[in-house]
Amino acid sequence: MAAKLKKRALAEFSHVIQEEPKPVKRLRLIQKPTQQELYINFTSASSSQESLQMLVSLEQKFPLDQAGAERVFPEIMEHYNGNRDTVVRSKILAVLNRMVMTPGFNPQVVSDQLLPKLKSEKSHRVLSLLLSVLKTIGCCLANSPAFHAQLVAAACPLLKSQSHLVRARCLELIGELGSCDDRLRDGAMSEGILSLLGQHTSDDEPRVRTSAFRGMLCLYERGQSLDQSIYSQACSGLQDDCEDVRRAAVKLVWVLSRLYPENLVNTEEGGQELRLVDDGFSKICNMVQDISMKVRMESASLLGSLHQVSSAFLEQTLDKKLMSNMRRKVSAHDRAKENFQSGEWATGARWADDKPREALDADSVSLMNIGACGAFVHGLEDEYLEVRNAALDSLCELAYQSPKFAVLSQDSIIDMVNDEIESVRLNAINSLRKLTRHLILRDDQLEIILGVLQDFSFTTREALRGLLGEIRVATRESVSSTVMALLDNLRRYPEDRTSVWRCSQKLGQRHPQLTMMVSEELLCLHPYFDSPEPDMDDPAYVTVLLAVFNAAAICPTMVALFPEHTRRHYTYLRSSMPELVPPIQAIEGTEMASKTQAAQLASNTRDFLKQLTGRLAGLSSLDLDTAEQLLSISVRDLQHVQTLDEQTSASAECTCLFLSSQLLLTQILQQTTQLQTLFLGLSSGLRAAIRQTEIKALMLQLLLTLSCASLGDKIRACNTFRQFLGLVKSSVDSEPDAYESLTKQIVSLYDSVDWSRLQMLYDIVHNFAQMLRPSALTVPCNVKKTKAIIHEPPPSSDNAVKFPANLAANVTLVAEVNNLEDTNRLGVLVRYPDQRVQVVTPQATAWKRLGQLRHRLVMQVLLAHGLWSGNARQFVLTKYCTVLEAPPMLVSVGTSPALLHLLISCLERRCQGAYWSKEMEPKR
Numbered sequence: 001m002a003a004k005l006k007k008r009a010l011a012e013f014s015h016v017i018q019e020e021p022k023p024v025k026r027l028r029l030i031q032k033p034t035q036q037e038l039y040i041n042f043t044s045a046s047s048s049q050e051s052l053q054m055l056v057s058l059e060q061k062f063p064l065d066q067a068g069a070e071r072v073f074p075e076i077m078e079h080y081n082g083n084r085d086t087v088v089r090s091k092i093l094a095v096l097n098r099m100v101m102t103p104g105f106n107p108q109v110v111s112d113q114l115l116p117k118l119k120s121e122k123s124h125r126v127l128s129l130l131l132s133v134l135k136t137i138g139c140c141l142a143n144s145p146a147f148h149a150q151l152v153a154a155a156c157p158l159l160k161s162q163s164h165l166v167r168a169r170c171l172e173l174i175g176e177l178g179s180c181d182d183r184l185r186d187g188a189m190s191e192g193i194l195s196l197l198g199q200h201t202s203d204d205e206p207r208v209r210t211s212a213f214r215g216m217l218c219l220y221e222r223g224q225s226l227d228q229s230i231y232s233q234a235c236s237g238l239q240d241d242c243e244d245v246r247r248a249a250v251k252l253v254w255v256l257s258r259l260y261p262e263n264l265v266n267t268e269e270g271g272q273e274l275r276l277v278d279d280g281f282s283k284i285c286n287m288v289q290d291i292s293m294k295v296r297m298e299s300a301s302l303l304g305s306l307h308q309v310s311s312a313f314l315e316q317t318l319d320k321k322l323m324s325n326m327r328r329k330v331s332a333h334d335r336a337k338e339n340f341q342s343g344e345w346a347t348g349a350r351w352a353d354d355k356p357r358e359a360l361d362a363d364s365v366s367l368m369n370i371g372a373c374g375a376f377v378h379g380l381e382d383e384y385l386e387v388r389n390a391a392l393d394s395l396c397e398l399a400y401q402s403p404k405f406a407v408l409s410q411d412s413i414i415d416m417v418n419d420e421i422e423s424v425r426l427n428a429i430n431s432l433r434k435l436t437r438h439l440i441l442r443d444d445q446l447e448i449i450l451g452v453l454q455d456f457s458f459t460t461r462e463a464l465r466g467l468l469g470e471i472r473v474a475t476r477e478s479v480s481s482t483v484m485a486l487l488d489n490l491r492r493y494p495e496d497r498t499s500v501w502r503c504s505q506k507l508g509q510r511h512p513q514l515t516m517m518v519s520e521e522l523l524c525l526h527p528y529f530d531s532p533e534p535d536m537d538d539p540a541y542v543t544v545l546l547a548v549f550n551a552a553a554i555c556p557t558m559v560a561l562f563p564e565h566t567r568r569h570y571t572y573l574r575s576s577m578p579e580l581v582p583p584i585q586a587i588e589g590t591e592m593a594s595k596t597q598a599a600q601l602a603s604n605t606r607d608f609l610k611q612l613t614g615r616l617a618g619l620s621s622l623d624l625d626t627a628e629q630l631l632s633i634s635v636r637d638l639q640h641v642q643t644l645d646e647q648t649s650a651s652a653e654c655t656c657l658f659l660s661s662q663l664l665l666t667q668i669l670q671q672t673t674q675l676q677t678l679f680l681g682l683s684s685g686l687r688a689a690i691r692q693t694e695i696k697a698l699m700l701q702l703l704l705t706l707s708c709a710s711l712g713d714k715i716r717a718c719n720t721f722r723q724f725l726g727l728v729k730s731s732v733d734s735e736p737d738a739y740e741s742l743t744k745q746i747v748s749l750y751d752s753v754d755w756s757r758l759q760m761l762y763d764i765v766h767n768f769a770q771m772l773r774p775s776a777l778t779v780p781c782n783v784k785k786t787k788a789i790i791h792e793p794p795p796s797s798d799n800a801v802k803f804p805a806n807l808a809a810n811v812t813l814v815a816e817v818n819n820l821e822d823t824n825r826l827g828v829l830v831r832y833p834d835q836r837v838q839v840v841t842p843q844a845t846a847w848k849r850l851g852q853l854r855h856r857l858v859m860q861v862l863l864a865h866g867l868w869s870g871n872a873r874q875f876v877l878t879k880y881c882t883v884l885e886a887p888p889m890l891v892s893v894g895t896s897p898a899l900l901h902l903l904i905s906c907l908e909r910r911c912q913g914a915y916w917s918k919e920m921e922p923k924r
Helices: 002-013 048-060 066-082 086-099 108-114 124-140 145-160 164-177 193-202 206-221 228-237 243-259 276-289 293-303 311-316 332-342 375-380 385-401 403-408 410-418 422-434 443-454 458-468 476-492 494-510 512-517 519-523 539-554 556-561 564-576 595-615 624-641 649-663 665-678 684-708 711-734 741-747 758-769
Strands: 183-186 189-192 264-266 273-275 787-792 808-818 828-831 837-840 847-851 854-864 875-879 891-895 899-904
Touching (some): 066 108, 086 124, 108 124, 108 145, 124 145, 145 164, 145 193, 164 193, 164 206, 193 206, 206 228, 228 276, 243 276, 243 293, 264 276, 273 276, 276 311, 276 375, 293 375, 293 385, 311 403, 375 385, 375 410, 385 410, 410 422, 410 443, 422 443, 443 476, 458 476, 458 494, 476 512, 476 519, 494 512, 512 519, 512 539, 512 556, 519 539, 519 556, 539 556, 539 564, 595 624, 595 649, 828 854
Antiparallel strands (some): 183 189, 264 273, 808 854, 847 854, 891 899
8 A cells, every 4th residue: 555655646746747838929010001081071961960970070080181171171161051050050160160270271261261151140159150260260370460450350340249159259359369559440430459348348248248358368468558548447347246257357457557557546445546556456455355266366376476566565465454554644634624514513512522533434545445455364264275375376476575575474474384285385385495585483483384394295394394404593492493303303204314414404504603502402412521422323313413513614613512522423424425514624624715716716717718719729720640639638637627616617527528529439429428418508519519529430330340240230330320310410401500511421421322332331431531530619608417416325324225036125216316308318227236127217206396407306216136146135225426328318226246326317319229338338
């Protein structure tokens, strides 16, 4: 029995399973079906329903090309003329309204057939659609004022129509195509466009009134001048029952307040004259309490752009009670005259009942409407976040223009930091950040703000830390409480470490004197006893040191308070985090250059760059050896200039790279790529010079390939070179003066050479290569370089990132990229020890715009890999910023057995697969 079991067990383990080979994947090419010729035949339609179905099918094929539109249009117009069904004709006009916008199609043909139908059409619905089509045609023919006048003249008689749709469409057409200088004649009556629109602001139909006000706004947006006489009509529209009318009227009041701010108007309440901008501001403030949310939001958003309003009206918007300075004062003579004219006298029943009154009834004698008092208070307390955000934006814009108003509005903005909606809180923090030059926070205000550091949202916490680094505080207690709040933030959210450190650094820079007063408390120093040396690996201790050291750089008397271990810690932090720790002269014992010396140095470097340009002007006339020697000396000098002055370092580096590319042909592709992608502000002439240098390098590469490479490599190189010439050819055609004659001859090979004849192509390229000479350039002074500052992972982290094979690990990447135009062309490249790579594209939500050409990238990079040989279990994250010369624009996270490098690269996408080589990989 035992022998049988043993035999059976052995039999089970001796089975052989043969795995089928995986089929080779093949590329499947699918050819798109050719577009069928567009055709429509209404003669086959037996009913209006079938005609409608054919029109709907035609509309689904939009957008059409020019040939298709010209082919279908006669059939559509023939069916329109022969059909009496209102629904079908309306659908035809809707199709024509889209067809006239087809590129290349002549809309004048449509208008010639539709204009005569305005007089014969009886259906109001079809007539309104006719006017819409004609308005679209007029917008397409923007440079035809005579045609616009013809359309306006044809639409004016229809303003007497009984249909509100027709009248509204006429007013819209007049507003879009009319001119205030034209006169409209109807029999013996002659009137202007503006007065015609003004007459219809009192129409019985609200949609007509809305179109009239919007027509006036269209005239203003098209550059037409509006007269002040329509201000009273706009003010009357603010009391309209229709929401759309009030919105359009508010916008019109705002336009007139900006056009005629200093003109005087009579107030309705007191009979006095006010500046138009003040009266318009008070009326828009009154609309902040409108019943409609859209009107309130529109009114609140328009207030911020009225910068010329008086300070008294501004201050009144923050108080719900009417201030005394906003009341109309009446002299004693006028009061006596009023009593005499009324025929009344004192009865003696009450004591002093006829004495002069200083303050009259605010409702009857105020200079502004009572409803406008506290407009921003009402806007900030609104139930809709859209209104609150609009009020915050306007309040911030007005406060930025007036330091006095900024101080008054400080409490109102700070209260919004505790709003229940995250977007409102973030808006309030950003608004305070814009007003930092006008504000000084009190202790009670700072206490409100610091509570936001406990918010769950990283974006809100980051914005608040940016605010704390820029705003000024009043007392030493404020500095101490801010540092304690940052330490609490670091304890709750350890991932905010880098941002907390930057905030602490700026806090010490902004308040050196206050920081000195609390330095003993922050460093836990005792006047008699020595304190133990803190742990340098503690992020909280580093936070305190950053605030103290940055204050000590400005206030050197603090250095005497430092114990010996603090001085040693300064040396360590200065070497490991130089971007956060400034040099302290009292500790380092070195002298720093003054601002005058720095300015003199900058002036000298600019003069040197100009002299260098003059030396290189005759470069092309020199022999090859002399030109190379001159270029070598210039490159050496420019490399030294880069380290002297930061202001001209970008221009010097740009020039140095260009000249180096003339000498080192093996590195031309790499350096010209940097020139075109890492620097902003390059002139068209300099870009052309860079492209010409690139052509020379590619031609030399092609010459080498044609001489000694295989047939496949030769064909590939020819195709790549021809593809590049095609890209440059369009630039040469648009800017022929920026290119040399030799470059134009090389570009002409794109059409004049048979690229399949390799030997003939080799002879041509060899002849051109003997004619190559270095080129000069003009030094650009307004150059900006694309740079990246990596904040996370930190540069000196000893924490290893470990992950087992085939499982993923998260690495947080926080980088600040400056002078980057397009964030869509930036990605993350993960390089593993076995040279396998993985590209990760950051999501749009990972980017945050910090300013013009400045962005912050916050994303999670997933690391996952199988087993590899070698000691690569531990990865240390270090900051290593360089430029990776690859065709696509990439952020590289390169991994070696000991280090995980983060490389930021911002490169423009070039010819596909043309420029990648082993020499372009970053050095380990």
